[in-house]
Amino acid sequence: MTHPSLDEQQARSGGSSDPQAGAVDSVLSRAAAALTRAGIPTPTVDAELLVAHVLGVGRGRVQALAMSGALLSAADAVETADLVERRSARVPLQHITGRAAFRRIELSVGPGVFVPRPETEMVAGIAIDALTADPSPEPIGVDLGTGSGAIALSLAVEVPHARVFGVENSAEAFIWATQNTRDVGAGNAKMVFTDLAKALPELDGTVSVVISNPPYIPLGAIPRDPxxxxxxxxxxxxxxxxxxxxxxxxxVTARRLLRAGGTLVLEHGELQGEQIRALLTADGWRAAATHPDLTGRPRATTAVR
Structure with missing residues (x-):
């Protein structure tokens, strides 16, 4: 989308120079202040992304408009205020914009599917490295519980000579995964709707990498973030x-799917590494090891078939 010139914006805003009338920098400042009061951890970033969504431009363009003294139209300013109010009520930013960035791709997300988190990008990176290092001419990767398809599609895009399967048993999530597969255009990725225990018997003993970001919160625990x-x-x-x-x-499923020497990658809570290593070792896995994320928290465990 081409953004209107500064002169066009001023005309649409009535030519006013009043900073409260819709100047981009003023709108951003008020939005960030409101988001700060609501406890949003990244208020400035979220404010810029909401304005970018309203204008149909990138975040960098919004920053440039703010520095140049550009004005928003009255309609755009009102729409931004409405979106800031929704975000202040702790509706996920990705539900408001309908989009979530993940590694090299952008995904459609919304109600009914887990919103991919930045910390999962590192976990996906471990699987991508293992799949890349596999000497097979067409290694196979499987994402168990793919949700939006974020991990599976990242494997497919970043290891284009691999075949990748995303397994999901939620009908709502599978719709998002299917749409994202189509939008990303990864012809080497396939989404499969089935229960995890029954997944892909035709691939038994042939898979190079299995990755999963499974549900891991104990029933009695309450997630901190609204x-x-x-x-x-x-x-x-x-x-x-x-x-x-x-x-x-x-x-159990990964041991069935993986070939000898294949790699399992699991995301988990930062206090669960020791339990998961013990569980995997008892199941016959080798070399179980837990790895820190970018903040130093132990959030991923790998093991070898």
Whole structure:
């Protein structure tokens, strides 16, 4: 979308020089202040992204408009205020914009599917490195519980000679995953609607990498962030009394799917690494190891078939 010139914006705003009448920098300042009061952890970033969504431009263009003294139209200023109010009520930013960035791709997301988080990008990177290092001419990667398709599609895009399968058993999430597969255009990725325990028997013993970001929150725990607690689907969050029910099933399914020497990658809570290493070792996995994320928290465990 081509943004109107500064002169055009001023004309649409009545030519006013009043900073309260819709100047981009003023709108951003008020939006960030409101988001700060609401407890949003990244108020300035969110304010810029909301204005960018309203204008149909990138965040960098919004920053440039703010520095140049550009004005928003009255309609755009009102729409921005409405979106800031929704974000202040802790509706996820991605639900408001309908988009979520993940590594090299952008995904459609909304109610009924887990919103991919930046910390999962590092976990996906471990699987991508393992898939890239596989000497097979067409290695196979499987994402168990793919949700929006974020991990599976990242594997497919970043390892284009691989075949990648995303497995999902939520009808709502599968719709998002299917749409994202079509939009991303990764012809080497396929989404499969099935239960995790029954997934892909035709691939038994041939898969190079299995990755999963399963539900791992214990039933008695309450997620800190309202965006997670109130808007992410419960099936994508809670993993039984100790949080590891789905992890146990992932271990069984992944052992069936992986070839000898294949790699399992699991995302989990920062206090669960020791339990998961013990669980995997008891199931016959080798070299179970837990890895820190970019903030130093132990959030991923790998093991070898």
């Amino acid at each position: 965006e997670v607690r109130l808007h992410d689907p419960a099936a994508a969050l809670y993993g039984g009394v100790d949080g590891l029910d789905v992890v146990r099933q992932v271990s």
